[in-house]
Amino acid sequence: MRVINFNPGPAAMPLPALERARDELLDFQGSGMSIMEHSHRGKVYEAVHDEAIALLTQMLDIPATHQVVFLTGGAHQQFAQVPMNFLTPAHPSADYFLTGGWSEKALEEARFYGTPRVAITTQGPDKRYTRVPTQAELRVDPSAAYVHFTSNNTLFGTQWHTFPEVGDVPLVADMCSDFLWRKFDVSRFALLYAGAQKNLGPSGVTVVVASKEFMARGRQDIPKVFRYSVHAENNSLYNTPPTLAIYLARNVLAWIRDLGGLDAVERRNREKAALLYAALDRHAGFYRAPVERDSRSAMNAVFYLPTEALDATFAAEALKAGMAGLKGHRSVGGIRASLYNAVSVEDVRALVSFMDHFVKTHG
Known part of the structure; x- marks a missing residue:
């Protein structure tokens, strides 16, 4: 018997999405093999890949200015990959809003690539976080390469219910634990990322939704595999993606669609x-x-x-x-x-x- 699953991640998945995977596991659409055995360059898998992107694009009304990118490595990789791409000798600083443990880790990684600034922290004297800041408290450096914040804080149970206004500075969000809990205006973000294992699917795939123009600004003197622009240009097929995880994310997205x-x-x-x-x-x-x-x-x-x-x-x-x-x-x-x-x-x-x-x- 299945338990009621309140795990923080990897977390509960919708039963219909799992049942669909069970029914298709050994023979996907009459192909004689599992989806995880198909080449990521073949038409059978690419149809699933493109359907997942289309479902997500439609669900969030993602504008043509932005693109969905599937990556691996989870939030920890994104903590490093964002500053690796966008902190430069000319723009070495970014603003970080600290509201929990994961935003602290993101700041720590950024220090390898530049001189990020703690724009605000809501940490109390007991080292705990019990709130997110108000808009009136925010003081953003207009010359910052970007502003980074974590939209939901799994450790401490806090959440931004209204996203911060940061003027013309590119806004970057770690949405790992509340991505797809509601609809929001994607166009406000230069880049957002989310590990799938909360609301979207199993662990193993990370979803990035980013402005094409912002990705194009990324550094060209880092390895290709870490450049957002390279993955975007190749429709997330530059190297072998986590095909089974993307397939399961497709199932979850279809379940959300069918739910309304x-x-x-x-x-x-x-x-x-x-x-x-x-x-x-x-x-x-x-x-x-x-x-x-x-x-x-x-x-x-x-x-x-x-x-x-x-x-x-x-x-x-x-x-x-x-x-x-x-x-x-x-x-x-x-x-x-x-x-x-x-x-x-x-x-x-x-x-x-x-x-x-x-x-x-x-x-």
Whole structure:
């Protein structure tokens, strides 16, 4: 029996997408072989590849000025690849907004290629992050090569619900943990990236959506395999892409389309978040939700019980009740419920019911 999966990533995938893969695993469309056995240069695979790009382009209304690129290496590679491409001797600085652990890691990588500036940090004296900054707090260097921010912070459970305004400076976003939770204006971004393993598919493929003009600005004195422009010019087929992961992402995108698109997904995600945060607020004397209300993530709800021992008991008893992945990140502890797209409203209702019962038996 399948459990209710609240893992932070790799995370739950929609059952229809998995069932489709199961049914096509050994013989894809009568070809006599699995999709993972097909050449990435062959017409059978390329049709899947192009369909995934088309579905994503349609779903997000990606303008002709921008392009979808499939890469590997996850967010960690992007932390390095962005400054590798766009920090130059003439423009050695970029602004970084620090709102969590992953934005810290992105800044760390940028220091290998230039002199990035911490434009703002919301880290508290206890080294934790409980909010994202307001627009009024932002002071962007107009000469920066780009501004980088992380749209959702899985470790601490904070999220930008309104994207920052940065003037004419190119805006770069790490959207790994909330990409496709709702529709947004892609044209505002010079480049955004997301590992697929939250809302889009399995681990192994990273989606980049970038301005063609911005990619063309990238340095030409770095290896070709790290140049965004090279991958864009070759339709993400410069080298062998992660074909199975892209195929599975195609299945997930088709599921989103059949669900009603991103408008339907957003309604569902907001309902899930409202249910869970209402439970936390209802039992505020037992469950402590540290994130400021305006910064609460719709994707990752972080909370703490009165003691670490109770945190551990909660996660263990939840697992026995068929709910996996609720233990908080090792660096911050507590409990974390990840409410990605494949998690249903019914799944969250089950968690809330468990939380109500746990208060009665352990409060």
